[in-house]
Amino acid sequence: MDDLLADFIAETRDMLEASASEIVAWEADPSDRARLDTIFRFVHTVKGNCGFFDFPRLERLSHAAEDTLADCRAGRREPDSALVSAVLAIIDRIGEMVEAIEAGEDLAAGNDDGLVSALSQDPVIGIEPAPAATSKDTAASGGDKPGRAAAQRSIRLPVGLLDEVMKGVSDMVLARNDLSRRLREQSDDPALQSSFERLSAILADVRNSISRMRMQRLEHLFASLPRLVRDLSTELGKLVMVDCEGGDVELDREMVEIIRDPLTHIIRNAIDHGIEDPAARLKSGKREIGLLRFAARQSGNQITLVISDDGRGIDIDRIAAKALASGLRSSDELGLMGEREKQSLIFEPGLSTAEEISKVSGRGVGMDVVRANIEKVGGTIDISSTPGEGTVLYLQLPLTLSIISALTVESGGLRYAIPRSYVEEVMFASSAGVDYADAGARKLLTFRNSRVPCIELNDVLGSAPGENADQSDRTLVLIRLASDEILALAVDRVHDHEDVVVKPLAPALMQTRLYAGTTLLDDGRPMMLLDIPSIAATHGFSSEIRSRAAPDESAASRGQATGVPVILFAGLDGRRRAARLALVRRIDTVAREAIDIEGARAQVVINGRIFPLAGHLCGPLPEKRCRLLRLSDGQDELAYVVREVIDASWVTGEIAPSDGDPSIEGVALIDGKPVTLIDARQLFAERLGSTQTAGLLTCHLPDDDEWSRNILQPLLIEAGYAIEHDRCTQADLAILLSENPASASQSARTTIRVSSEPVGPDHDGSVYLYDREALLNALARARTERAA
Amino acid sequence: MNQLLLLCMIAGRKAAIAASEVRSVIEIEAFTPVPGAPRHIPGLTALRSQALTLIDCRSVLGFEPSEEIIGLRAAVVELNGHSYALLLDEAHDVAEAMSAPEPVPGGFGEGWQNAATGMVETVEGPALVLDVERLIGGQLAQAA
Structure with a gap:
């Protein structure tokens, strides 16, 4: 942040210096359009940059001046000497504030009402530039005042000079390496060696600093985004979340400066025009909070910066209508244009889709300026937008050095x-x-x-x-x-x-399209x-x-186009089966000895961990090594033993549900052949009851109803039982509803009958289902019986 | 005053390159091959902290590519901001051209014909003046 602030101050001061003569010239001839434009750009940039930092006074001033100047540019107002004086007073004040910011002084105090109201057409207060403004003229012109130099100052250097220094240091490193080789060959004088070491260390430091001179991590830029976005979205009554990726990408300092301004504009546009207000978002089935995503990546000597929002996208028809109305394109030309071309119209000068001018954007200093700035440095900008789903902007920036x-x-x-x-x-x-x-x-x-x-x-x-x-x-x-x-x-x-x-x-x-650049080894x-x-x-x-x-879109469309990704394997019986790829965590090979099967319980040891085993029932285990699919439901893992892993594939067609077998999700066609898809969820339900919770007693529940799920189940878990859903597995305990004898066929060592009617103590041992006390007693009894 | 030329030998023939274009003459001590590069670019070499793209003039002119690159002389030239090392069999002296360039007479073969801007008389006898940009541009003739 401090870096950015220093940049902001340096830039503003540069611009103040550069525009000083323009201001004087404008004062002499207020109707001079070129001067007016220069000054407008200055206040506009200051306003834009203020968005990054929390300088409400600066922002208010520059915004007021921008408003007035925009009126002049549009011909709504004639610049007269009173107006010129008022604008100049504001620019002076901006200069003072920048000095104050640099010295780390508190800006909050102070009143600019007089300056702002002086801009209005009927000034309430006379146009008296604040006395402070005149007395500080010297400060604005760049003089260093004693006591104000506490903050670290930054200076600007021509990039060419940095390049030269950089090249010189690179040459020095190579010369050092050469010297090092010769020293090794010819001398083992320790004094010489140690002074050479010192030279090397210094050189490494210098090289490091020189590199840092030019490079800056994008983080510095990203760090300021959440705040900017927050302020803009609050102002516009929207909820926006920021996601930044690739902050460690380093970019030429110069480049960071160049993209900062365009980026601000892009963010303004995205929040103002792209992201809908929360109510509209909910209505169209989106999350209330909009997402603004920044992703940077370096590819060879290019940086790609992708800025995407999930807003309403670009209304192509409106853009076309605007282009037509403002005379940018004729209707014939528009007729010939594709969607993308029409979207790209937003980069044309003079096209603003904002219906009303808000404080934030829509002044027509917009995407055309953004594109001009990006192209100036040899970059490109491109847009793609899907109505209703969002807009993505791609910035490609070169990275010459x-x-x-x-x-x-x-x-x-x-x-x-x-x-x-x-x-x-x-x-x-x-x-x-x-x-x-x-x-x-x-x-x-x-x-x-x-x-x-x-x-x-x-x-x-x-x-x-x-x-x-x-x-x-x-x-x-x-x-x-x-x-x-x-x-x-x-x-x-x-x-x-x-x-x-x-x-x-x-x-x-x-x-050759194989190489992006070259570099020199040590x-x-x-x-x-x-x-x-x-x-x-x-x-x-x-x-x-x-x-x-x-x-996200592409993932979704891939899913639609190609179906469900599965992994195809042959089970121990040799039959082809498939498992959803999403569930397969990895494929392991273990020795036969790692598998332990005892009765219904089967386990396998992989890397010192015990996993429940499945799939072993369909055929004999291989003799030496066993292939395992490690399945995960996100929480627990189990291993499914297979004879062979065949391939990854896609199920494109329907998955026909299978009725009888709960261990099978269904049957699907893969390459024209039917393949059964194993139901991993069922596997988890089965195995985890028996292994993960080994030591716990298992229990069958009565048929799935509200009562057993919401009341009985928590009670049982509290009492130390695990729920066994598979009715065919023997459990330690079964709870049966007296009214439903059909479920009595369940296999369980102990059975507790519950009745929906209040029962007397001797009534065939059943328990009233809302008698918590009695139920817990019955459970405790069942426990001790088993233990005995 | 006549043009200054770097006199050299390429594929056994006397050639010349305008000395104003040549920044220096180096001896190739090491180079990095670049797989997938065009035939006439055997690789890169470094001159101090700068990477030079090697251009095998023999190959450009339609002869068999140089077999042993290490030890060859090369003329360092610059074109559009990139630096190149033009591989030569031998580099001789810089000398003044003793005549105005004349059109290239026939019989030198396609490669020479395309690469040369003219023929001049030098202290070492007649030499073909080669155009740097055309050499760097690449294949000027089918390999013999």
Whole structure:
């Protein structure tokens, strides 16, 4: 935050200095439109920046001045000398305040009513610039007053100079490395060594500071967003939640400054036009609270910043109508335009869809300025919106000189860097729980609960297989694409994490779509930085931006298009079955000895933990090693023993429910063949009664009715019983309703009969169902009987 | 005054590159191959803290690519903000052209024909003046 504040102060001071001459010129000729525009931009920017910080006085002043100047620009008001003086007084006051903010003084005190009312057409108070304003003129012009320099000051430097220094330091590091090599070869003088060490340490520090000079984590920018959003949404009577991701992405300080302003505009727009008020949201079936999401990611020398809201989206028709009304496009032109093109119209100057000008947005200094600012630095901005569901803005920003954190890997004897932001995890193909499967041309990797497509880096690069070509020796780098898809990149070896300075590549090499840049290793040799998004796209993964569009949507549509993901396996009897992939946590292999079956109770030990076992009843266990599907319902886990895991697949059609067998959810067609889908929920219900709660007595409940669920069950659990839902499993206790003899067939060691009528003490041992005391006594009796 | 030229040998033939374009001449000590790159780009090398893209002039001109890259001389040039090292068999001297460039006579083959802007007389005899941009552009002839 302090960084941002320092930037704000530096920027405002710069602008004040730059506009000083404009202000004088405007005073001389109030009808000068160009001057008016410059001053308008100044107060507009100040107003925008104030949104980041809590400076109500500054905001009020700049907003008032902006209002007045906007009137002048629109021709609603003629600038006269009185107005000019009033605006100048405000600008002076802004200058003073900025000085005060910098010195850390409290701004809350003070009254600007006089200044603001001087702007109105019929000033109540005479146009007397506050005496303070005149006396502080010297301060506004940048003089350093004693006693005010307590805060850390920041200065601005040309970026070119920083580049030069940076390059110089890089050269120094290489020279140092060279020197180090020669020293090792020729001298073992400790004095020389130690002074060389000192030099190295200093150089490392300098290098670090130089890097920091330019880079700033996006966090700094993100940190200010919740506050800004809160203030804007309160003002507009909306509820908005902020979600930021990728705050650790580092961006050129300059770039952060450049996107700050556009970002403010985008947020204003999203809250003002995008997100509906809470009532409207509830009406359309959304959560009351709108979500504004920021996600940043670095890909090679580009930063992608995605800003999405879940508001009402863009009304294309209204945009088109506006464009037509304001003469931006003719109706013929509009007729030829696709939806996306029409959406992009919001970037055109002069198009504002706000019906009424609010304090927040809709002055026509909007998305066109945003786009201009982004394009000025070589970035792009794109929009995609779904009516009723939200709007997503994509900002692509270049990163000409950047330091990124990278993972270095080896393939075919050469080292490559992978941006750390993509790397999810590194693992060895030989480790337990990782399983390869060749599915046609593509390798698939099964681990934990997911199937992950796997690409060989050697194949991608067309390089010769390295020494570790054997599949089981490969190291796998799991990569999460910006679309949230995961893929595994198999490499010969993983070396290290390193911070690397990325340099641009010659066009001919960029065209390979394999590399995003190059960097120099410590020994001065170049190393290529892999262009992960392009490689993924070349290998059939969705390109980063499009599918980022709406992660939730795409997931939903994928679900609709391809059905339920399942894992296909052969049970111990050899029959093909399937389990919902969502339930499969991972696939394990254990030795036969790890499985312990005793009567109805079966358990397996995996990594020192005991899991209930299922699936063992359908056939003989394999002799040596058993494959297990580890299923999880989110709370508990159980292991389902299988003969073979066949494949991951999708159930696209209907799942025909099966009547008789409760352990089967239904039958589905997979690749044209019927496959039974196991009902894991049922498995959990069965096993957990017997194993997780081992030691507890089990109990059958009478048929599922309100009473047994709401009254009896809590009572039983309190008394130390576990509920056994499967009627075919023997339980320690059964509770029967006297009125319902049909359920008497249940198998239980002890039975307690309950009656819905009050009963006498001798009445065939049954208990009145609302007699809590009697019930607890009966339970206690049942317990002791068993123990005896 | 006539143009200053870097005289060199490429694929056994005398060639020349405008000295104003050449920042320095280096000897390749090490380089990083770049799999998947076009044929005429064997890899990258570094000059101090700067990465140079290697351009194999033999390959560009339609000859078999250089076999042993380490030890070759290279002319460092810059084009559109990127630095390149043009691999040469040998780099000789910088000398003044002794005549105005003449059109390239026939018979040199497609590659030379496309890469050269003209022929000049030098102290070492006639040499073809090669255009840096065309060399970097890549394949100028089918490999012989």
